[in-house]
Amino acid sequence: MIKKGFRQKVLTGIAAAALALSMVPVGMASAEPGSKYASDITLKNVDSGATVTAYQIVDAVVDSNNNLTYKYANGIDGNTYSALQSNSAEMKAAVGKIATDIAGGSVTPLDVKTVTAAGGAVTFSGLDDGEWLFVVTNADGSTKVYQNTVVNNTPKSSGLTYVANPQTVDIKAEDGPQPDKTVGESNAHETSEYQVGDLVPFTITAAVPNYPSNYTNPTFTFKDAPNDGLIDQTDTIEVKANGNPVAASEYTVAANGNGFTLSFKSDFIKTHLGQTITVAYKAKLTSAAFKTASDGTKNSLTLDYSNSPTTTHTSDPIKDKVNTYGFYFQKVDKDSHPLQGAEFTLYNEDGTEAIKDENGDVLKSTADANGYVWFEDLADGKTYTVKETKVPAGKQAVADFKVTIKAASATLDNPATTGIAEANYQKYTNDNTVVDPDQGVLPITGGAGTLALTVAGVVMIAGSAMIVASSRKKISK
Template sequence: MKKVPFVGRTVAIAALLAGLTLSPAPAMAKTSATDVEDSSFTLTNIAKGDVVNAYQIFDADIDGTNNLTYTSKVTGLPEAYDTVEKMQSERDGRKLADAISAKVLASQGTPKQTATAGSDGHATLTLDSGYWLVVVTSNSGVTKVYQTLLVDATPAVSNGAYVTKTFEQPTAAKTEDVPAPDKKIVDANGNAGQSSDSYGVGDTARFQIGATIPNYPADATHITYSVTDQPDAGLAVDVSSFAVTNGQETLNKDTDYTVKDNGDHTYTVHFTHNYILAHPGQAVTIAYSAKVKAVNMQTGKVGNKAFGTFSPNPYTAGNVNTEPKDPWAQTYGFSFRKLGDKDAALAGAQFTVTDAAGKPVTYVDASGTAHTDGVVASDSNGYVYVNGLKAGTYKVSETKVPSGYQKIADFTVELSADSAKSDTLATDGVTETNFNVSTPDKVDPKQGVLPTTGGAGTIALTAGGVLLVVGGGIVVARFRNREQD
């Protein structure tokens, strides 16, 4: 989705006091015999499909004595602005617009003139002489919200006579952005960025969302702003951890905002009506934590989208969403193959993986199942598979040796963006992009063979003993014969 901008409250008061500078256009119909032709009003810088609505505030007419008069078309205007003269005396355009816009729309309901912007971003209205409120409604895919305009289409004077008000150039609609929330993941050192590899499965990651409160008119009838979080299934959000700040100020939950678990593994921070009006255009930060329980088995990532929702039309119902931002936690894996006699795959060799602090790791196996004891065994093809680890150095120790084999020496594996970026042959039909596969095959030496009881070794020993006994007997017999001689 594309970025959604939002309007500020500034109003082009010059349009009311001196007339907007617009392109020349042919005169249209009169509303009375003494009236002038209608004026053509062109607005530019509008997205294709957006609708321009015009509401007449005062109708200007020329009576039979050539006197210019005004008739109010709006009921309920504030007393301070219920005449043309009072409106003209107000030098603060924002204050004037804030005071009358909602009243004008509520009184007239349906606009008197409507035009839809074409592919050139232009929309042209035919305006009866008088004063008008022009409001652009966002209906397009790019969804803009525009500045409210007060337009003076009062007849002009030329050579001592009233003539149709013409405008020399088109007027460009003005907009003010509401930036899409900027979501980041905060690493173990407190640095925020688009990604972090300092969290693995079993760790609690921290996230923060920077958002901007929309700048609504004070009299807006439709005010809303919220930020929705969409974590991947592998993240378990701690709803109680949500905290919102404005600079050094901590906002009050329920008074300034609420947090809702939407029941579909999404969470929304809603800002209250009063807070939005009291803090237009101000930046806020939403912080919370989520436990990493699983990762994408191919990439090792687990993402967490966020987007803003607000009413683009301050006086009309309907909400739009901003473009989502999706930071992620990056994890890594490693694999190696265990071999036995004659380089045959050796299944059942058991290893324990520990981190730099000597603590057994939490990891996920090839099926995506999490293990918290760091113990992993070679599969039927001899492969050892470990995934979901944060960046770091890990020690691998063989802790259970298959019968007839000897334990190999401990070794280490380094995991980082540079070392873990390969596919592993330990899985069929899955292409990983986050594995360190540089560890060579590990071969368990066979145990030394002792002589077997009743075997050839025993026979050889027995024969040697017999010879010794016979030889000893011969020596003894000779010794006795010498004594007798």
């Protein structure tokens, strides 16, 4: 009598990339020798170079009377396992536990086979009939997270006998998480809206992979690495999962140069599978910001995540860019000769507040030997007021003037910094000179003009006294 009670099934668990089950337990139980119902199992959707390991967890045994019975791997409760429904949550959990127990040695598979994938598929030839657990170890550089997959090749009935039951299955996999990071209020990958001393907002997003239960200690870690010109402010970090705030106790933050490393705890990862993680923070823009056309102030992000229970993969870096600009002019006298030593201070548009750098120091610039004055690390579209706050001897301060930064015009080199090709400066005006006029006679203290004025004043006073005296004499007569 032929029994048909064993269900045909392909069981797919939750994501399990690169299951590190390379250890084959010693004392492996033996499967049914020389089964005449052995068949091929082909797995598709497997990256070339990946190592696929097949673990036999159930052996289907057909005796001489055509009775079909089952033998389970040591450590698997056959009654519990056979009662599970295909593709149910309970079955997925059971498969994940079996994979974990094989790695830990508490389940001993009946047989183990290993094949390297080529051409996007892998074929196991002549596998003993029963059920096989397949796990995939990624090739180097692979980003996929593969699911645990159980394939049933138990012989199927054909009339009054059994026949082999070959299988072709697509292994389910998801691409590894693709992190993203944006900068500024517009959530773009580049901004020109900020100046030195500003706190620039950044936002990181990435989805937690759907790790199966045999990922007992998964990794999910953001590494933020700005270059010179930005300093991450770790006290501004805010984390959310699917829009809900995440307590700081669920992750750790460690400073790393100008950046930080944020690592989520494994229990949090396992309870937030598939959820989108958002990390918002601010970085201070410093005076070491964008200097050259080939450089730029960039903020690089990578994500380390588990692509097997024992290995991690690092994502390609995401780089945001903060552009800043400068302007320059030449300080000259009325004869167009450079004036060295004139000091200028930069203010906001209405001239009421001095612009300060990341350390709180006011932005000042003093004319060099060629009269050049310059300011840098400024924002596109902003208007600044320039005030002369130290005037060369014998000269008058120029009236306050305004400069509006325009990225389209800020493509010039700063002539005062030889050997550096900034390509992010603009001129103040077309002729780009600021003239300090000579002082007039009235403002000068101790000069010839002042002496002449004093003598004239004395003469006028003496003349007035004589007139008054003469008038009094006439009255007395």
